Amino acid sequence: MLKLRLSELRDRKNGHxxxxxxPGDYLSSGGLSFAKRGERSHTNDGPDGRDYHIHGDCEAFIILQGSGTMEINGEHTPVTTGDIIIVEPGEDHHLNSSEDDPIVTVWCHASLNRHKNQQQEGSV
Structure with missing residues (x-):
């Protein structure tokens, strides 16, 4: 896991x-998430309802509002507005929203290809 602040990002005019x-040339999937008070993401997502959630690629979480913890392989790291968390491939991860200040996040993945809605017709 990598944690940094939005203010640490380099100014970019090209790319994402x-x-x-x-890693990846284009943001290829993602979304905006509004967590409930005290909610833990990806609970019981694993095979047979087991409690783990992993990917084969990196995933980014940008904390837009609120606070909580990012749980990586059972260890909790506090997160708050303006934090960016990069989850590494194979890391079991869960975002835990605060009871007092529920969390709002953007999450995304990047790849060598654009999202399907942005690809030219006939391209892969």
């Missing part, structure tokens, strides 16, 4: 904003 810390 996380290019220095998230």
């Amino acid at each position: 904003i996380l290019q220095d810390i998230l």
Whole structure:
């Protein structure tokens, strides 16, 4: 896991904003998430309802509002507005939202290819 602040990102005019810390030429998937008070993401996501969640690539979380902890392989790291967390391949990860200040995040993955909505017709 890598943790840094939005203010630490290099100013970019080309490519994606996380290019220095998230491998891949293009942001290829992602979303905006509004967690409930005290919610833990990806609970019971593993095979047979087991409690783990991993990827084969890096995933970025940008904390837009609120606070909580990022749980990586059972260890909790405090997160708050303006933090960026990069989860490494194979790390079991769960975002835990605060009861007092629920968390709002953007999460994304990057790859060599653009999102399917941005690809030219007939391209891969």
